[in-house]
Amino acid sequence: MSKPVKSPPGRPRSAQSHQAILQAALELLAEVGFDRMSIDAIATRAGVGKPTIYRRYKSKQELVADAIESCRQEYVVPDTGSLWGDIDALINSAAQITFTPLGRQTVAMMISTASSNPQFAQVYWTKYLQPRRQAFAVVFERAKQRNEIQADLDPDLVFDLISGIMLYALVFQATTEPLEGYIRRTLHLLLREPPS
Amino acid sequence: MSKPVKSPPGRPRSAQSHQAILQAALELLAEVGFDRMSIDAIATRAGVGKPTIYRRYKSKQELVADAIESCRQEYVVPDTGSLWGDIDALINSAAQITFTPLGRQTVAMMISTASSNPQFAQVYWTKYLQPRRQAFAVVFERAKQRNEIQADLDPDLVFDLISGIMLYALVFQATTEPLEGYIRRTLHLLLREPPS
Amino acid sequence: MSKPVKSPPGRPRSAQSHQAILQAALELLAEVGFDRMSIDAIATRAGVGKPTIYRRYKSKQELVADAIESCRQEYVVPDTGSLWGDIDALINSAAQITFTPLGRQTVAMMISTASSNPQFAQVYWTKYLQPRRQAFAVVFERAKQRNEIQADLDPDLVFDLISGIMLYALVFQATTEPLEGYIRRTLHLLLREPPS
Amino acid sequence: MSKPVKSPPGRPRSAQSHQAILQAALELLAEVGFDRMSIDAIATRAGVGKPTIYRRYKSKQELVADAIESCRQEYVVPDTGSLWGDIDALINSAAQITFTPLGRQTVAMMISTASSNPQFAQVYWTKYLQPRRQAFAVVFERAKQRNEIQADLDPDLVFDLISGIMLYALVFQATTEPLEGYIRRTLHLLLREPPS
DNA sequence: CGGTAAGCGAGACGGTACGTCGCGTCTTAAG
DNA sequence: CTTAAGACGCGACGTACCGTCTCGCTTACCG
Incomplete structure (x- = not known):
């Protein structure tokens, strides 16, 4: 059988260009940051015309949001069977994503965009934080069943506190103590355990 | 002995222009935000030539940093005589500064600048957060003497947690519950009191 | 063999913009003169962005040279059948071009540019003076055949003298006698006729 | 009666600064030309403040005019006893002044200024050309008495023609034959002598 | 001889124009 | 009908000079 698919004239590169654009955007985001990153530069690096980008995204923010989302x-x-094991896994996972140049840029962009463009923060919240918050709730539920923590402890509040302190450490990186200890001390305080 | 500092030759820089520039910068920062604020607009509103701004500041960030600093x-x-009275005063003071358009812009700019220009965050930390952290320690000390809280509670950790949660709320403003209650619940949790 | 000239990729430059730029440049040149004419003003009047001008011309001089050239x-x-008739026609033609605001500006710019940018004068010479010089030679040849002038009279030298005196009158306009009479007296002298 | 003019109160203007300004202006005029020469650069090179220049001259043109005038x-x-000897002397004198970078700039500036600022050309005419025109008339008068030329030859017209042709050669320097021969041929033609 | 008024170098001032860069849109030719 | 290429109108950028002003200091004269 010969190719029966007579796809509409000329769209074959779509996926390829798409990938190249996202890749170039991520690279440049990590290299020079959001502000100094130009659409022209992304297009050039991706070997793509500017309209090909604008056909997909209305703005730089949208593009970058999708690029971040894509990875x-x-x-x-x-x-892991124990509360602290689960917590360590969650924190490591978060730290791996956040405490990198790309992660910093992501957060920075999101924050600086948040006031003028709240839906961007909304996207981050929904796509990224929400699942982790729910995961945290699951972890807490298991711990409660194991009697590791009190039954009335609000997992969302604890999660938000941890998130907040991570954000705080991200911003004032050089001026605060190492993040790990920070979080550990916080959790011990919240869970009413003596610091180990 | 006379002062060793000699006034430099030439016409001194106009304090009046300086003030006008800072004023215009703050106004525009609050009105349109950092990104949409142009140096031209600042110069025009301040009734000042662009070079007069560039003579003082190498970049928009430097200018805005100084403007924020100046106010x-x-x-x-x-x-107030009680722990919660003091805490309310501190939180209100912080909220008045932070949860305004200008405050949001300040924080946003600071964060987005932080990775490329850490000393900017450093300045904010030193000039703004540090004093409040110390004030918080004093308030805690008084509360401990009144036996309102446990003696081993670390005021710095609590302060950083509160700061973090405020930052978190600032960023994800629309997606979380009202800030006040959040902070209150957090403090009750940390201070091991039942929510009132 | 096919044409070796390939049309370059991308959107071609707009002929419409091109015309508008030249038109605006000529208008402003005549209105305010070369020095007081700003690229911004040209762009605005032409309804065109500044980069569109700079894409075509590296400098104001280049632009103006092309504008002049284009018209x-x-x-x-x-x-006309007689030497003096032909000469009158030539001089009138030259005067109409030269002794206008635009003509003055043209010549002024050319001269002030000449030392730093000799090829500009070269262009003017080749495109404008050369044809007239040759026309003058033709007129002279006809006059010689009609025995109106001596056979050994060098038309180029006479032409250059006339051009020189016109230039001279252009520069020192207010301080010399009216141009027409000047040129007539000169020609009568050169052609060894008594002034009529 | 002694001089009724009272010297004005206050410190007199420094002759030394004056000289330095003129010197710097001439150097820069020859080096970079009128347009690219900035008052700032003149002040810096002369080791002088800008107001010291503006106190003396209202504009760059005035300054440059005076600088040229001063030298x-x-x-x-x-x-010399013969017409051609005198003429050679006059032409050499003119050429020495005109056909140098400084001379070219002088003429260029004058011409480009002439239309917007005719009095500048007027100054050049009065101070520079007028005396030479009169000298030329004297030389002609002597030649007529020696019967070297016809009595009815108008020295002013001849002078203006020579001036014009020199101007012409200055502008279209590269495109015409060497100046000397040009002028000589012209004069022979005007004086009705066969070229020697 | 001491006051004083103008000149001095330096340099900041409000402006204007510069030439460049990036935006997001539009217009080609090629596939 | 999409692509790569690239020109477009727009607007902000940061720089260079303009001509004026304000400093703190001479410097020469005049009372």
Whole structure:
């Protein structure tokens, strides 16, 4: 059989260009940051025309949001059998994503965009934080069943506190103590355990 | 002995222009935000030539940093006689500064600048957060003497957690519950009191 | 063999913009003169962005040179049947071009540019003076055949003298006698006729 | 009666600064030309403040005019005993002044300024050309008395023609034959002598 | 001889124009 | 009908000079 698919004239590169654009955007985001990254540069590096980008995204923010979104890895709720094991896994996972040049840029862009363009923060919240918050709730539920923590402890509040302190450490990186200890001390305080 | 500092030759820089520039920068920052604010617009509103701005600041960030810096008001440690009274005063003070268009822009700019220009975050930390952290320690010390809280509670950790949660709320403003209650619940949790 | 000239890729430059730029440049040149004419003003009047101008011309001089070049009209050798008739036609033609605001600006720019940018004068010479010089030679040849002038009179030298005196009158306009009489007296002298 | 003019109160203007300004102006005029020469550069090179320049001259043109004026050397009517000897002396004198970078700039500036600022050309005419025109008339008068030329030859017209042709040659330097021969041929033609 | 008024170098001032860069859109030719 | 290429109108950028002004200091004269 010869090719029966007579696809509409000329769209074969679509996926390829798409990937090249996202790749170039991510590279440049990590290299020079959001502000200094130009659409022209992305197009050139991706070997793509500017309209090809604008056909897909209305703005730089949209493009970058999608680029960041595209490289999110599979997310699984850890289940190591103990509360602290699960927590370590969650924190490591978050730290690996956040405390890199790309992660910093992501957060920076999101924050600086947030006031003028709240839906961008919304996207980040929904796509990224929400699942982790729910995962955290699952971890907490298991811990409660194991009697590792009190039954009335609000997992969302704890999660938000941890997220906040990570954000805080991200911003004032050089001026605060190492992040790990910070988070550990916080959790011990919240869980009413003596620091180990 | 006379002062060793000699006034430099030439016409001194106009303090009046300086003020006008800072004023215009703050106004525009609050009105349109950092990104949409042009140096031309600042110069025009301040009734000043562009070079007069560039003579003082190498970049928009430097200018805005100085503008923000210039409008920090006097800071006093509250002493209402009770822990929660003091805390309310501190939180209100922080909220008044942070949860305004100008405050949001300040934080946004600071964060987006932080990775490429860490000393900017450093300045914010030193000039703004540090004093409040110390004030918080004083308030805690008084509360401990009144036996309102446990003696081993680390005020810095609590302060950083509160700061973090405020930052978090600032970024994800629309997606979380109202800030006040959030902070109150957090503090009750940390201070091991039942929510009132 | 096919044409070796390939049309370059991308959107071609707009002939419409090109015309508008030249038109605006000529207008402003005549209105305010070369020095007081800004590229911004040209762009605005032409309804065109500044980069569109700079894409075509590296400097104001280049632009103006092209603008002037673009409005050179068709040139025909006069043939009135008598030497003086032809000469009158030539001089009138030259005067109409030169002794106008635009003409003055043209010559002024050319001269002030000449030392730093000799090829500009070269262009003017080749495109404008050369044809007239040749026309003058033709007129002279006809006059010689009619025995109106001596056979050994060098038309180029006479032409250059006339051109020189016109230039001289252009520069020192207010301080010399009216041009027409000047040129007439000169020609009578050169042609060894008594002034009529 | 002694001088009724009272010297004005206050510190008199420094002759030294004056000289330095003129010197710097001439150097820069020859080096970079009128347009690319900035008052700032003149002030810096002269080791002088800008107001010191503006106190003396209202504009760049005025300054440059004075600078050029200041370096005019003594002018004497040649009297070699023969017409052609005198003419050679006059032409050499003119050529020495005109066909140098500084001379070209002078003429260029004058011409480009002439239309917007005719009095500048007027100054050049009065201070520079007028004396030479008169000298030329004297030389002609002597030649007529020696019967070297016809009595009815108008020295002013001849002078203007020579001036014009020199101007012409200055502008179209590269495109015409060497100046000397040109002028000689012209004169022979005007004086009705066969070219020697 | 001491006051004083103008000149001095330096350089900041409000402006204007410069030439460049990036935006997001439009227009080609090629496939 | 999409692509790569690239020109378009727009507008902000940061720089260079303009001509004026304000400093703190001479410097020469005049009372």
